[in-house]
Amino acid sequence: MTERLEQAIARLKTLPTDEQDAIATLILEELEEEQRWDESFARSPNLLAKLAAEAMTEYRAGRTQELDPETL
Template sequence: MATLLEKAFERAAKLPAAEQDQIATLMLDEMEDELEWQAKFSRDAVKLDEIARDVRAQILHGETLPLIPDELPE
């Protein structure tokens, strides 16, 4: 186990059970969310590659405009 994670568990172990449960819930939710994002990106990887190729071609052919945040509509 990573040293930082061990340190976090040691500190969490000193907290009341209710707070430990809150921390555990947050960690499990975050890990589940990460797995969902990884699955989504792996399913969409081919499409994302196509989009990236199209955008690079548009940039190469001068078909894009620079993004100037100060000039974006509100």
């Protein structure tokens, strides 16, 4: 375990039980989501490269526009 993780866990131990459980739930959900992404990319390793190539083709053809975060 890393020193940083040990520090985080030490701080978590000082919190009330319900807050510890809430943070534990968030961490576990994040780990499960990361595993799902890893499994998804492992099943189709060329998918990301294909999507990137398609995006570059559209960009070079002038069919893209700059994203404005203010309009999201």
